[in-house]
Amino acid sequence: MLIVDKEGILIRYNVKMEKSMTPEEAAAELYPKEELYRPIAEAIFEGEEDDVVEGLEAAIAAGKDPIALIDDALMVGMKVVTDLYDQGVIFLPNVMMSADAMLDGIDFCKTQSNEAPVQKGKVVCMVAEGDVHDIGKSIVAALLRANGYEVIDLGRDVPSAEALAAVKEHEPIMMTGTALMTTTMYAFKEVNDLLVESGITMPFACGGGAVNQDFVSTYSLGVYGEEAADAPKMADAILAGADIAALREKFHQH
Amino acid sequence: MAINRFTTMAYSEADEMVFGNAKKPVKAGLDLEIGAGYTTAEVNYAPRPEAGESMEKLVNEYQRITKDIMARMVQVGFPSVVLETEHVQQMTNNPSWGAAVAHAQKTIMEEYHEEYGIKCALRHTPGDIREHKEFMELRGDKMTTVMESFEQIAESGADLLSIESMGGKEIFDYAVLRNDVPGMLYAIGCLGTMDMEYLWQEIAGVAQKKGVTAAGDTDCAQANTAMFIAGGLLDKNLAHTLAILARAISAPRSLAAYEAGAVGPGKDCGYENIIVKAISGMPMSFEGKTSTCAHSDVMGNLIMQCCDLWSNESVEYHGEFGGTTVQCWSESLNYDCALMNTALKSGNEKILRDLLMASDRFRDPQSYVLAYDNAYTVGEAIVKDADDVFLRAKNAAVACCDLLNNAEGLEMTKFELGALEKATAELDAITSESETFMSECMERFKKEVPVFKPENYAL
Numbered sequence: 001m002l003i004v005d006k007e008g009i010l011i012r013y014n015v016k017m018e019k020s021m022t023p024e025e026a027a028a029e030l031y032p033k034e035e036l037y038r039p040i041a042e043a044i045f046e047g048e049e050d051d052v053v054e055g056l057e058a059a060i061a062a063g064k065d066p067i068a069l070i071d072d073a074l075m076v077g078m079k080v081v082t083d084l085y086d087q088g089v090i091f092l093p094n095v096m097m098s099a100d101a102m103l104d105g106i107d108f109c110k111t112q113s114n115e116a117p118v119q120k121g122k123v124v125c126m127v128a129e130g131d132v133h134d135i136g137k138s139i140v141a142a143l144l145r146a147n148g149y150e151v152i153d154l155g156r157d158v159p160s161a162e163a164l165a166a167v168k169e170h171e172p173i174m175m176t177g178t179a180l181m182t183t184t185m186y187a188f189k190e191v192n193d194l195l196v197e198s199g200i201t202m203p204f205a206c207g208g209g210a211v212n213q214d215f216v217s218t219y220s221l222g223v224y225g226e227e228a229a230d231a232p233k234m235a236d237a238i239l240a241g242a243d244i245a246a247l248r249e250k251f252h253q254h
Numbered sequence: 255m256a257i258n259r260f261t262t263m264a265y266s267e268a269d270e271m272v273f274g275n276a277k278k279p280v281k282a283g284l285d286l287e288i289g290a291g292y293t294t295a296e297v298n299y300a301p302r303p304e305a306g307e308s309m310e311k312l313v314n315e316y317q318r319i320t321k322d323i324m325a326r327m328v329q330v331g332f333p334s335v336v337l338e339t340e341h342v343q344q345m346t347n348n349p350s351w352g353a354a355v356a357h358a359q360k361t362i363m364e365e366y367h368e369e370y371g372i373k374c375a376l377r378h379t380p381g382d383i384r385e386h387k388e389f390m391e392l393r394g395d396k397m398t399t400v401m402e403s404f405e406q407i408a409e410s411g412a413d414l415l416s417i418e419s420m421g422g423k424e425i426f427d428y429a430v431l432r433n434d435v436p437g438m439l440y441a442i443g444c445l446g447t448m449d450m451e452y453l454w455q456e457i458a459g460v461a462q463k464k465g466v467t468a469a470g471d472t473d474c475a476q477a478n479t480a481m482f483i484a485g486g487l488l489d490k491n492l493a494h495t496l497a498i499l500a501r502a503i504s505a506p507r508s509l510a511a512y513e514a515g516a517v518g519p520g521k522d523c524g525y526e527n528i529i530v531k532a533i534s535g536m537p538m539s540f541e542g543k544t545s546t547c548a549h550s551d552v553m554g555n556l557i558m559q560c561c562d563l564w565s566n567e568s569v570e571y572h573g574e575f576g577g578t579t580v581q582c583w584s585e586s587l588n589y590d591c592a593l594m595n596t597a598l599k600s601g602n603e604k605i606l607r608d609l610l611m612a613s614d615r616f617r618d619p620q621s622y623v624l625a626y627d628n629a630y631t632v633g634e635a636i637v638k639d640a641d642d643v644f645l646r647a648k649n650a651a652v653a654c655c656d657l658l659n660n661a662e663g664l665e666m667t668k669f670e671l672g673a674l675e676k677a678t679a680e681l682d683a684i685t686s687e688s689e690t691f692m693s694e695c696m697e698r699f700k701k702e703v704p705v706f707k708p709e710n711y712a713l
Contacts, residue, residue, distance in 0.1 A: 001269065001627060002608035006616040006663065014487040015665045022668070085490065091669065092483070092491040093433040100432075130343060132385050135427045135479060139491075142431075157387045182570055183342050186303045210570075 023090045030080040032073070036062055040069075040105070041077030047097030052105040056112075066112035074105045078146050086229065092139065099146040120148040122172040123235055126163050126191075127156035131184035136208040139228040140176050147232035160187060164194040167202065173238050174202060176231055180209030192219035203244050205234050213254050223247040255455040255462075255515035259640040264535025268630035271560045272603045273594050277535025280518050282467045283375025283413035284367040286334055288519050289537030289562040293594045295587035296336040296377070296522060296539050296563040297323050298548075299580045300570045306342050309351045313358045319571050319580050320359045324366040324374075326581040332588040334373040336414070336539075336563055337363070338522070346380040346403045353406035360411025377469060378412035379521070380404060382420045390424055392449055392710040401456055408464035415461050415468050416521050420475040421449020421711070422507075426500075428703045430480055433496060433673065435651070435680040440695040442476050442503045443647025448711045450510035458515025468516040470536075472524030473504035481525070481620065486550060493673035494552075495658060495666065498620040502654035505529035506636045506646045512536055522565035525557060528624055529650075532633040537562035544587050547579070553621035556614035559607045560626055564590055615663075619674075622664045628657050644688040652681050 019026075031041045036059040043051035052074075059073065060066055081098040084090045106117065125141045127134045134156040141151045152170050154162060167175055179185040188206050195204065206216045207225035216224035223244060225231060230251055237247060264277045276289025288294065305315035320337060327335050337359065345352035356378050363374050380403040384396040391397075404415055422445035429437025450471060461468035472478075477500045484497035505526040512518065518536030520527045522545075527538035538561065543554030545567035551557070558564060566583040576582045597606040607626070614621040622628065635653035639645040655678045658664070666674070685691050696713060699706050 002605075002612045003615070003663070004612040009613060010617045012487060012617070012665045012667075014667050014670075017488070018667050018669075088488075088490050090490070091493060093431055096431045097433070132387075135431070135483075138427065139431065155387065182300060183303050183306055 019089060021089070023084060023094070026084055026087075026089045027080050030083065032076050036064060037073040037076060040073040041080055044074065044077035044098050044101050044105070045081055047094065047101050049101045049104040052101045053108050056105055056108055060112055066109040067115045067117050070106055070109050070117045074102050074109070075148055078102045082143070082146055082232070095146055096139075096142050099142045103145060119150040121235060121239060122150045122152060122170050123231075124152045124154060124163070124166050124170060124172045124175040126154040126158040126166075126175065126177055128177060128179035128184040128187040129157060129159050130187060131179045131181060132156050133180035133209070134178070136178040136180070136228060137176070140178060140231045143228055143232050144235060147235070149232065149235055160190045160194055163191045164198060167195060167200060168198065172202065174235055175204050176225070177204060177206040178208035179206075179211055182210040185211045185215060188216070188222065189219050192221050195221055203234065203238060203247055205231060213252050217248070217252070220244070224252055226251075226253060255458045257451055257455070257513050259513055260509060260533045261637055261640040263533055263630070263633055263637060265532055265630070268532070268627040269604070271532060271626050271630070272598075272607050273559065273561050274598050274603070276518065276531065276537035276562055278517065278537070280467060280537055283336075284363065284373060286336070286373040286375045291598060292334070293561060293591045294334040294336055294373075294563055295332070295584060295591050296338055296565040297580060297584040297587060298338045298340065298522065298566055298568045300340070300568050301342060302571055306344050309348070309354055312342070312345065312351060313354050315571065316355045317358050317362060320362045322578045323580050323584045324362060324372070326577065326584055327372055327588065328366065328370050330585055330588065332372075332592070335584065335588070336375050336377060338377040338379060338416075338565070340379045340568060341381045341403070343381050343383060346383050347399065349399065349403040349406040352378065352380060352403050353410040356407045356412045357410040375413040376411060377414035377416055378407040379416040379418065380407070382417055382475075384420070389705050389707055390420065390710055392421055393452070393712075401460065404457055404460045405464070408460055408466045413466055414519070415457055415466060416470060417453070417457065418472050418474040418521065418523070419449060419453055421453070422446035423475045424705045425699050425703055426476040426479070428699075430483065430492065430496075430500065433676070435496075435499065435677045436684055436695065437699070438500055439503055439644075439647055439651060439684070440691070440699070442473060442500060442507050443650075444644050444692060444695070445711050446473065446476065446504070446507040447510045447643045447647070450507060451514050452712075454511040454514035454516055462515070468511075470516045470518055470520035470524070470538075471508055471511045472521035473508050473526060474521075474523045477501045477504035477526060478523055481551065482549060486552070487618070493670050494619045495670045495674040496677060498623045498658070499651055499654050499677055501526050501620065502529070502623060502632050502650040503647050505632060505650055506643070509533055509636070519563050522563065523567055525551075525553075525624060528557070528560055528626060528629040529633045529636070531560060532626075532630045533637055539563035539565050541565040541567045544583065544590060547583060552618035553614045553624060555610045556617075556621045556625060558590065558594075559611045564594075616665070619658055619664065619666060619670060622661055623654050623657055631657060642688055644691055645686060648681065648684060648686070651677075655681060
């Protein structure tokens with residue numbers, strides 16, 4: 001059998017460029033200093049739901065307001081995770097597990113108060129009609145929630161009329177559409193046309209599988225997202241005042 | 255059809271495996287023999303979306319595709335070709351549509367075969383439509399429609415029957431995003447295999463009745479999902495060491511088709527096919543550097559090492575500078591086959607195989623494990639406990655980890671090594687008792703994954 005030294009044949013750039021700091025070391029630099037919040041943030045980073053609730057119980061027992069803890073501890077802990085993900089220090093499954101822990105924490109805080117928490121904004125997430133591949137949508141929804149957005153998850157194989165009805169009902173700042181197949185992504189155009197006919201001008205962020213920038217650019221509300229991680233960045237940009245043209249300028253890379 | 259487990263390796267050693275030769279060649283279609291001493295291109299394509307509006311438009315689209323490919327084959331002088339039509343959903347949901355397409359395609363292929371003597375075969379791959387909006391429904395009315403689709407395409411000209419089945423995917427999608435190794439093992443190795451056995455006994459029965467070939471499946475829905483999420487070297491969505499773990503577990507799952515009556519050639523996007531070929535001796539289709547029209551991978555040369563059919567995965571039908579896409583890609587595929595066939599004819603096939611393998615061997619943990627010698631090792635771990643669906647899948651995962659933990663010449667990131675270490679420890683902690691593992695997973699995933707319906711697996 002022939003074995004050839006890889007020198008000059010390939011370079012594992014991920015090994016070459018790897019950061020020297022471990023994820024735990026990087027996270028330690030970002031945790032909140034407040035002693036009641038730090039264990040909660042650490043538990044979110046570790047994705048340990050029980051420890052998150054335990055930390056919240058301790059903070060509430062010490063007099064902290066349950067709803068305020070969502071922003072002051074849970075979201076701060078989650079931001080450590082999403083920042084490290086954006087920096088390439090940790091990977092997606094860590095974000096998913098942390099998001100699960102954070103959501104459990106939010107649910108717990110809600111049970112401890114009569115007030116409702118205020119979120120950054122609503123986003124509707126859908127998979128194109130005829131398409132049952134929804135792992136991309138699940139990632140997008142988790143990343144949006146991890147960044148403090150309320151997600152209205154319409155699931156997979158969503159009829160265009162149902163998407164329109166959800167947008168009318170919830171008045172989101174953005175809708176995301178994912179599709180795996182070229183044959184189903186054409187449903188996005190139909191959704192776009194229904195939205196436009198109803199006078200809705202909200203951005204419709206689309207991506208996944210065979211979806212490409214050229215296609216998404218053909219309908220007026222369309223903004224192409226190459227990565228699932230673009231979704232919360234788009235939502236943040238919308239809150240900062242970006243319109244569709246500005247979003248396309250920022251996120252259309254090709 | 256009965257289930258016949260593979261308890262031994264088809265090849266006595268890894269070095270015995272080469273491209274274009276399988277222990278059990280398959281005759282199919284119009285004078286074609288797959289794995290019988292030569293390689294053949296397998297051309298894949300997708301209709302333009304607007305063609306799906308009616309049956310007539312679809313049939314016309316596939317007629318154009320088929321004529322384009324066959325004409326280019328003759329123009330450049332290639333001796334054989336396989337065409338694969340992966341159904342758009344309308345063709346499976348309306349079995350008569352799929353049948354009409356198969357008939358139209360086969361008619362054209364017969365004309366070319368008659369006039370030029372070109373050896374060819376038609377593979378049809380109905381979509382796995384066995385699900386509703388919320389849940390998978392692997393058994394019931396949708397299954398009836400899938401089988402009706404197989405019956406009609408087999409009657410209408412399809413020579414090779416395949417499907418990309420999705421059993422276990424509801425658990426896998428949840429598990430892979432949480433680095434959940436036991437969940438991946440349960441999804442692919444257990445649930446996936448159980449569904450494959452159920453589905454492929456039926457497909458093999460249709461093939462036998464209609465006198466065509468039950469070809470094979472692929473774990474596209476799970477192992478390829480892992481590979482695509484893992485992405486390139488700089489992507490941060492899944493450790494490549496976990497992606498190859500999913501791939502190793504998928505080998506016994508895809509093997510189940512051949513235990514239930516399929517005979518090959520396995521489906522192109524089953525990168526696990528190298529392990530399956532080592533065990534079964536059946537011919538396999540592969541894709542790599544010539545499927546960049548559909549997706550990227552990190553083993554474009556290596557995966558060609560032992561192919562019997564060489565595929566481009568899928569390309570949308572439209573014009574390019576060099577002709578239509580199907581003409582361009584069929585030509586590229588066939589030039590690769592001409593090179594392999596020259597190597598075979600001149601006795602240099604092992605040299606070319608090794609050059610292909612060596613050029614990607616250290617590119618990634620995925621390519622390292624799928625190098626034919628290491629793939630063979632994974633295969634040995636599977637057949638060791640052939641009769642225990644869970645245990646053989648676990649064995650495959652453990653063998654994969656062992657290969658990576660002892661790899662020489664492969665550089666891995668701290669992250670990849672960390673994920674590998676965690677996976678190794680988790681596998682070590684998993685029981686070796688099938689019933690215990692199955693019942694624990696059942697209880698856990700019924701709670702954690704609301705869309706999991708055990709009745710899909712007769713559980």
